[in-house]
Amino acid sequence: MCLAVPAKIVSIDGEKAIIDTEGIRREVVVSLIPDPKVGDHVIVHAGFAIQKWSEADVAEFNGLMDEMRSVEPGAPGHGPHE
Amino acid sequence: MKCAVLNLARQDMVRMNKRIEQVYALFAEAKQPLKFMEVCGTHTMAAFRSGLRSLLPERLSLISGPGCPVCVTANDSINKAIAIAGCPDTIVATFGDMIKVPGSTTSLERVRAQGGHVHVVYSPLDALDLARKNPDKRVVFLGVGFETTVPGVAWTIKNSAETGVANFSVLCMHKTMPAAMAALVSAGPIDINGFLCPGHVSVVIGSNAYAFLAEKHKVPCVVAGFEPMDMVGAIEMLLRQIVEGRSSVEIEYSRSVTPEGNLAAQRIIQEVFEPCDAMWRGVGRIPGSGLKIRREYAAFDAELIFSDIAIESDDENPACICGKILRGVKTPYDCALFARQCTPSEPVGACMVSSEGTCAAYYAYAKKRGA
Numbered sequence: 001m002c003l004a005v006p007a008k009i010v011s012i013d014g015e016k017a018i019i020d021t022e023g024i025r026r027e028v029v030v031s032l033i034p035d036p037k038v039g040d041h042v043i044v045h046a047g048f049a050i051q052k053w054s055e056a057d058v059a060e061f062n063g064l065m066d067e068m069r070s071v072e073p074g075a076p077g078h079g080p081h082e
Numbered sequence: 083m084k085c086a087v088l089n090l091a092r093q094d095m096v097r098m099n100k101r102i103e104q105v106y107a108l109f110a111e112a113k114q115p116l117k118f119m120e121v122c123g124t125h126t127m128a129a130f131r132s133g134l135r136s137l138l139p140e141r142l143s144l145i146s147g148p149g150c151p152v153c154v155t156a157n158d159s160i161n162k163a164i165a166i167a168g169c170p171d172t173i174v175a176t177f178g179d180m181i182k183v184p185g186s187t188t189s190l191e192r193v194r195a196q197g198g199h200v201h202v203v204y205s206p207l208d209a210l211d212l213a214r215k216n217p218d219k220r221v222v223f224l225g226v227g228f229e230t231t232v233p234g235v236a237w238t239i240k241n242s243a244e245t246g247v248a249n250f251s252v253l254c255m256h257k258t259m260p261a262a263m264a265a266l267v268s269a270g271p272i273d274i275n276g277f278l279c280p281g282h283v284s285v286v287i288g289s290n291a292y293a294f295l296a297e298k299h300k301v302p303c304v305v306a307g308f309e310p311m312d313m314v315g316a317i318e319m320l321l322r323q324i325v326e327g328r329s330s331v332e333i334e335y336s337r338s339v340t341p342e343g344n345l346a347a348q349r350i351i352q353e354v355f356e357p358c359d360a361m362w363r364g365v366g367r368i369p370g371s372g373l374k375i376r377r378e379y380a381a382f383d384a385e386l387i388f389s390d391i392a393i394e395s396d397d398e399n400p401a402c403i404c405g406k407i408l409r410g411v412k413t414p415y416d417c418a419l420f421a422r423q424c425t426p427s428e429p430v431g432a433c434m435v436s437s438e439g440t441c442a443a444y445y446a447y448a449k450k451r452g453a
Contacts, residue, residue: 004282004285029207032233032237032344032347033344034346045234045282046204046227047206047207047234048237050233050234050285050286050347053337056337057337060337
């Protein structure tokens with residue numbers, strides 16, 4: 001029911017920010033994570049950033065994605081879910 | 083080749099096969115049949131979709147737990163949401179999964195087809211916007227979900243109070259995960275040898291929230307991510323605990339989860355909500371496993387605003403065994419309705435409705451036993 005997807009913060013205005021997820025932009029609330037900054041990688045659930053990812057986390061995730069190169073559309077490989 | 087089922091590139095099959103071999107080696111060392119419960123509905127889906135289940139040793143079973151929030155929402159709560167959707171000048175805003183869930187005689191989807199105002203939203207923020215744009219209507223957001231979802235709903239309630247949106251409210255059906263897991267291990271007769279703990283719930287509550295399961299109930303716990311490689315890694319970690327004769331809480335999904343969790347999210351949950359007993363479909367009342375809106379925010383509590391509406395009596399189809407499936411003691415194959423009267427297009431029970439429900443997952447990926 002509740003997807004959480006990795007995204008990057010593009011701009012910040014108070015408690016809200018514009019994030020980019022694979023080219024799709026939307027406004028989310030970022031006040032639930034500490035010290036959000038433009039360029040931060042976050043995971044987003046239902047309009048709220050709920051966690052920051054460090055550069056190492058992003059690299060690990062990208063590594064996993066490379067590892068799990070999937071041939072079937074819609075198969076795992078499109079971000080963490082819940 | 084084992085990992086063909088995971089659709090991996092050849093060199094990655096080798097890496098995955100190594101992990102799977104490790105799982106087989108540890109399982110052999112454990113010398114007993116084992117049951118691991120994946121608590122989260124998305125783990126259930128990921129395990130089926132990737133083909134992971136078919137790669138595991140035959141006597142190492144993954145059983146699905148009560149981690150699909152739509153599935154565990156009590157019939158009575160669905161009836162209440164349906165009744166609210168039928169009120170004049172009222173809009174019900176909900177996550178999409180809820181609209182097909184059958185109440186006693188109808189669903190939100192059917193109410194909408196008959197002219198009721200039911201809007202599917204992506205976020206509680208969209209529901210608040212709907213309230214701002216429709217000042218002459220009451221907008222009720224259906225608060226369903228575990229700790230992943232709750233902070234956002236808390237923020238939205240607080241924001242509507244701060245910005246004076248008086249026509250917004252929440253029908254709070256939120257539940258919390260650790261209390262339900264405690265109920266599972268205390269109730270018996272389920273023998274769960276390990277928990278694959280939910281990834282994004284744990285982002286918020288932190289892995290320390292499961293410490294009592296490992297310490298008091300001696301059940302190994304590993305917080306798992308959602309990629310097949312994550313899940314195999316977590317299964318390997320659970321097996322290692324069993325082989326080494328210990329039970330602790332470990333994090334496989336360390337890129338997102340910390341022991342203490344997201345403290346700001348925990349604070350806003352506590353500010354807006356307080357714990358209460360909650361009814362779980364099929365499981366019954368679990369003490370302290372629900373959340374209700376605090377008195378300070380009573381003006382946004384749909385439970386109070388609509389306290390006098392008539393609600394249909396709480397009748398579930400007696401043949402439906404969703405409850406036992408949610409506790410992990412039965413599988414969909416044990417249900418007389420599964421894939422006959424109960425299908426995703428005509429669901430009888432909640433586990434068939436949500437795409438993350440156990441019955442829906444079995445229907446999509448393993449309709450027949452052994453498939």
